[in-house]
Amino acid sequence: METAGKVIKCKAAVTWEANQPFSIEEIEVAPPKAEEIRVKIITTGICGSDEHALTANLKDVTFPVILGHEGVGIVESVGEGVKDFKPGDKVIPLFLGQCDQCPTCKDPRGNICVLKAGKPAGLMSDGTTRFTCKGKQIHHFASTSTFSEYTVVHQHNLVKIDDETRLGSVCLIGCCFTTGFGSAVKTAQVKPGSTCAVFGLGGVGLSVIIGCKTAGASRIIAIDVKKDKFEKAKEIGATECIAPQDCDKPIAQVLVEQTGGGVDYVFECIGNIETMTSAIHASNYAYGTTVFIGISGLAKTITFDPMILLTGRTIKSSLFGGVKSKQFVPQLVSDYNAKKFDLDKLVSHKLPLEKINEGFDLMRAGKSLRTIMTF
Known part of the structure; x- marks a missing residue:
């Protein structure tokens, strides 16, 4: 040029x-x-x-x-x-x-x-x-x-x-799509027939939903305080939506009760300390996996009783979906061109x-x- x-x-x-x-x-x-x-x-x-x-x-x-x-x-x-x-x-x-x-x-x-x-x-x-x-x-x-x-x-x-x-x-x-999609299919490795919950329905959270659906999750629960995001969440794959402010119990307890013991895979896409803690408690006590995706910022700390991990819970974090960028990004673009999402x-x-x-x-x-x- x-x-x-x-x-x-x-x-x-x-x-x-x-x-x-x-x-x-x-x-x-x-x-x-x-x-x-x-x-x-x-x-x-x-x-x-x-x-x-x-x-x-x-x-x-x-x-x-x-x-x-x-x-x-x-x-x-x-x-x-x-x-x-x-x-x-x-x-x-x-x-x-x-x-x-x-x-x-x-x-x-x-x-x-x-x-x-x-x-x-x-x-x-x-x-x-x-x-x-x-x-x-x-x-x-x-x-x-x-x-x-x-x-x-x-x-x-x-x-x-x-x-x-x-x-x-x-x-x-x-960034956005790879971070969310990769967190579901690579970091969490969502299994077919599993239950998933997604905290935060911005671009990353919606991308997580697409990843969970692609991986074959049978139930995808979308959570956000902004209920005007629910229609879009359901359009791309969420099976149900919950606004925490409408619940008479803590959201973690609601999710545990609705899934008969806790969610298989929980994704926190906000970066809020309280939401992160709720995500951990919402996961299945024996084999639930919680993935932190949202950035909480500097000088933020999270506190929880380590005993909640003793029974088998797993906490993971995911930056850019945990994927190798040079291989995964071109493949996602090819899938986009093929209208897979x-x-x-x-x-x-x-x-x-x-x-x-x-x-x-x-x-x-x-x-x-x-x-x-x-x-």
């Missing part, structure tokens, strides 16, 4: 300080260096993790910064040493990269790349950034920074997808980048499932 090797000026949503609104700015995006790729972002989703970063409730976030980590785009240019990507490729940036060389990447049990964990916060591997605005260095976020028309990522943090893929809602596979059903709002603050307000008010920003 004619922009290869040149600085690109484009729009981005810059966060200058924590707890401040996004500012739409013209930024400069430097060409990719060795083993890096510059990507033109087409769509990007708004995720609760971005809100945690915005409010300084995540580690390793340095301001000013360009947030965003759930995107899809097209390769604009590649740096020296890049082998598997070329301009024009359709790609999904990966906040959880995969080097295929470190011990964790080689082990099928984990998906947290050691090389990713060793990167300097907000900078590329050489200790510098590819973004500038008004003469100031702007930091990267989650190795992706998708709230920008163009971004630069390391080749370990990018995966190529099918050429025929429609670049819209598929951006959700970059409908990502459009998870999208409640589509907004231009200029309305990103409106999109975050919708999420904070619980009025959106997933909002997609377009460029």
